[in-house]
Amino acid sequence: MGKKVKKESESPPKDVFDPLLIESKTPATVVLMLSSPENEVLAKACDALYKFASKGDENKVTLLGLGALEHLYKLLSHEDPLVRRNAIMVFGIMASNNDVRKLLRELDVTNSLISQLAPEEDVVIHEFATLCLAYMAVEYTTKVKIFEQGGLEPLIRLLGSPDPDVQKNSLECIYFLVQDFQNRAAVRELNIIPPLLGLLESEYPVIQSLALQTLEVISKDRETRILLGENKGLDCLLNILENNELSDLHIKALAVLGNCLEDVHTLQQIQLTGGLKKLLSFLEVSTIPDIQKNAAKAITKAAYDSEIRKILHWEEVEKFLLSLLEINSDEVKVAASQAISAMCENTDSKCVLGLQGIPQLVQLLSSDNEEVKEAVVTALTNLTTASPRNASVIAESEGIVPVMNTLNAQRDGAISNAIAVLTNLSLQEPSRVSIQSHGIMSALVGPLRSTNSQVQSKAAFAVAAFGCDADARTELRNVGGLGPLVELLHSKNEEVRRNACWAVMVCGSDELTAVELCRLGALDILEEINLSTKRKNKFSEAALEKLLDNNLSQKYSRMGYLSSSNIITNGFYDCGQIKHGGKFLSLEELSKQELTDRREIIFINAKPRENIVVQKVQDVSPSVSERSSREKSRKGKGKKEEEKSKEVIQVTPTVQEEISSHWLPPPDFILMDYINDASKTILPLTTTREQVVALAQFVADKMGGTVVREQLHNFCWELDMSETEFELKSNIVPIAKIKRGTFYHRALLFKVIADRIGIGCSLVRGKYNRAWNEVQLVEHSPKGLLLPPQEYVVDLMFEPGRLLKQGSAKADQYKCI
Secondary structure: OHHHHHHHHHOOOOOOOOOOOOOOOOHHHHHHHOOOOOHHHHHHHHHHHHHHHOOOHHHHHHHHHOOHHHHHHHHOOOOOHHHHHHHHHHHHHHOOOHHHHHHHHHHOOHHHHHHOOOOOOOHHHHHHHHHHHHHHOOOHHHHHHHHHOOOHHHHHHHHHOOOHHHHHHHHHHHHHHOOOHHHHHHHHHOOOHHHHHHHOOOOOHHHHHHHHHHHHHHOOOHHHHHHHHHOOHHHHHHHHHHOHHHHHHHHHHHHHHHHHOOOHHHHHHHHHOOHHHHHHHHHHHOOOHHHHHHHHHHHHHHOOOHHHHHHHHHOOHHHHHHHHOOOOOHHHHHHHHHHHHHHOOOHHHHHHHHHHHHHHHHHHOOOOOHHHHHHHHHHHHHHHOOOHHHHHHHHHOOOHHHHHHHHHOOOHHHHHHHHHHHHHHOOOHHHHHHHHHOOHHHHHHHHHOOOOHHHHHHHHHHHHHHOOOHHHHHHHHHOOOHHHHHHHHHOOOHHHHHHHHHHHHHHOOOHHHHHHHHHOOHHHHHHHHHHOOOOOOHHHHHHHHHHHHOOHHHHHHHHOEEOOOOOOOOOOEEOOOOOOOOOOOOHHHHHOOOOOOOOOEEEOOEOOOOOHHHHHHHHHOOOHHHHHHHHHHHHHOHHHHHHHHHOOOOOOOOHHHHHOOOOOOOOEHHHHHHHHHHHHHOOOOOOHHHHHHHHHHHHHHHOOOOOOHHHHHHOOHHHHHHHHHHHHOOOEEEHHHOOOOOHHHHHHHHHHHHHHHOOOOEEEEOOOOOEEEEEEEOOEOOOOOEOOOEEEEEOOOOOOOOEEEOOOHHHHHHOOO
8 A cells, every 4th residue: 555655656647748858969950949938948058058168269250150149149138047147148258259249230239238237136147248238339339229228327337336247347348338428528527437436456466457448538528527527437547556455447547548638627626636746746656657657648638739738848758758868768759859849838848847857858859760760850940930038049059950850850750850850940140051951952852752642841940040041042953953843833732832932932032943944844834823822822923023024035025014113234135025925044045046037036234345255254153152142232222222323233144144055145335335335324314204314315316316297107127136236147136236126126225225224214115016114203393392203204216205104195096006
């Protein structure tokens, strides 16, 4: 009976299957078990898959290929806590694989994971759900989904979890999320500062480090910096710096404080509590290059604000920066130099840094590190800009040669800033002379050919700065620097084009240089620029005018006008109006042409009969010093303008004569006689009006006399001109050889003689072989009042000496308008 009872008690129900232990050595079998309806099987299968995936990345890829994730995803919402926990563990460990994360994004698992962060869920679920989210939060679209699905609030709440792994995973996820500015604002509203500051006291360095990294990112926003100050976060950061046991956190704490330095309000708080002095004291004694480098970078960022610069100056931050220049670390030197550049915006700081720092910076220019050179020379640029005192310090520190050597640096930034330093120094005469003596124009040829627009711009600007000296212009011309300068006129960069125009304008004040610039095509390019409303600028217009003013033959040919300040000298020639786009030929080129029936080229070359051989030799190639002395003598005569009417102006040798040693233009002795006769008979006259009238009659007498208006067509000057050309076997005709001259012959002769004896007049080319002179005369009223000058056209043909008021019908008739 007892056995019977025993049998009845041991026999299981007929509809229940006896427990079966299954061993599987293949992951595919275990994946199939994920479809089981039994909770225990599911839990064990998930546990086995977790252990398998933990062994390596290859196993994760294997499970991915077997479709494990799709099954596991369904288990995230399973009613059994153990099944759900084990499934999330597999998700968390597998999410480290990139291919797995791609599929997780396709399955859109973020909402399911966020739902597992509820307070009532198991700590293990929190750990692996946050781990999975942290892996996925690296990708932007996942960040958006976490934000939109309300994941920030539970993540911030879990920062207070008792489990360090949950803290670490939640913090890491938040760190990735706050890289986006939208999430930074959101976590600030969710009051993230207190829990982050609390984690700074964690016993786990990785959590402390992540907390500081997150604070560094969110403290980029001003509102967060204010909250950090209100929550005494600045004190926490300073305490970390003062604790040598936390030295591994010093760099990250300093990064957060660096952001705080960018805010005036926060910086004032630090200063008032003595925190800024503590910070600088810590930095001064620190010997860790990374800390020194990051500190300098923080100062650089903060110094962009003028108020912050004042505060930093009050705390004598300059001493700290100068001390960093002596550190044996190129990265620290670069960061310190950049901070010095930023602090230069403060005038007082610039003064301190200049006097004490320039000698150190000059020494660093000899560094083999190109980045150091660039940072140092940039600092020198900022120190010397608008600071003559600092510019003098560079010269006194023997810095000119090292700066010039930097023009050969490999980095464009170093080259452009070296040019800028030299340009700043050029404002002082002794420094400019010294720089020129070291061949600055030769050194600038390379930068002028650079492909970097910043280097091009600075180089052109330097040419403009140093080109005011005649010797410098000669050097630039001799070393072939004008070619690349002219090429810069084509630049599409507005600043490069403007500075190139400026340089051309300055160099164009030298006659030889002006001719060479014209030969290289500068005039054509400038004319093209000035036709464009977008490309032209004041310098392009001034450059064109300057080139033409120092190349009068070409100016008259192109513009058909010479003003009273355009003094015609030996070497001038009139080859007629040049067509647009046509090439302007030199006198030597024209001399090689065969005799033709085209319009003659009228040439000016007044020479005295005596000592002509000596003069020819001297006029061919006068030295630069001779030209310089003549220029100075002309400038020195500026105050004696009234005395010019009583002496004949000495004419400088022509540009064409100077540039040609193979061909000598024929002398015009008769023209010299004209000038001498005019000076004897016309200069003694008391009024300018009388002189103008007398000169007009003098010119008309030399050019065939008065012409009756009605008989103008019978005035056969063309035949005489052809005979003269045939006699000379050349199209080039000295003006005094013309005995029967028409309007444009007489007007040119009038202008030539007037310029020599000091009568101001202009020369205007008209149509139909017309040309005329315009003079300005001041009339005295009966009451003795001085009236404004009136402009007159001088009649040289019909009634020589008659003055026709500009704008009158008779003046227009004379001009054939």
